[in-house]
Amino acid sequence: MLLSARAGRRAVAGAMGAGAIAGAMLFGALPSAMADDPALNPPNCTAADLAGVASGVSASTSAYLFSHPDVNYFFTSLEGLPRDEVRSQVSTYMDQNPGVKADLTGIRQPLVDLKNRCGAPPAPAIP
Structure with missing residues (x-):
C-alpha cells in the first residue's frame, strides 16, 4: 500500500521532530557544555555533536519508516490522538x-x- 505524499511528509516531519525534541532535551540537560573545566565538558559533547547525532538518528528513522510501510502507517495513524493514548498504543504495538x-x-x-x-x-x- 502506498501512502499519499502528505502522509509521507508527515512521517518524515514526525521523525525529524522526534529527533529535534530529543536534541532539545539533551541540550537543555547539558548546561555544563559551555564550562571551561574539561572534567565537566567531555569531548564530543558540544551542540554541534548533538545536532549531528540527532540528525543521523532522524535520517535513519525516516529511512526505516519508508522501508517499513506498515510501521510508517502505524505511527502516522497516531496523529491527533491525546498523548496518553499515543503512549498506550505505542507500548502495545x-x-x-x-x-x-x-x-x-x-x-x-x-x-x-x-x-x-x-x-x-x-x-x-x-515501551
Missing part, C-alpha cells in the same frame, strides 16, 4: 512487534550513547 522495537531502539542508540557519555540523564526506553 511495541509489545506485539518486538522486532520493530529492537530496530527502533538500535536506531536511537547513538543518541542514548551521547546522552550517557555527556552526563545527561538516560532517555526513557521505548
Whole structure:
C-alpha cells in the first residue's frame, strides 16, 4: 500500500521532530557544555555533536519508516490522538512487534550513547 505524499511528509516531519525534541532535551540537560573545566565538558559533547547525532538518528528513522510501510502507517495513524493514548498504543504495538522495537531502539542508540557519555540523564526506553 502506498501512502499519499502528505502522509509521507508527515512521517518524515514526525521523525525529524522526534529527533529535534530529543536534541532539545539533551541540550537543555547539558548546561555544563559551555564550562571551561574539561572534567565537566567531555569531548564530543558540544551542540554541534548533538545536532549531528540527532540528525543521523532522524535520517535513519525516516529511512526505516519508508522501508517499513506498515510501521510508517502505524505511527502516522497516531496523529491527533491525546498523548496518553499515543503512549498506550505505542507500548502495545511495541509489545506485539518486538522486532520493530529492537530496530527502533538500535536506531536511537547513538543518541542514548551521547546522552550517557555527556552526563545527561538516560532517555526513557521505548515501551
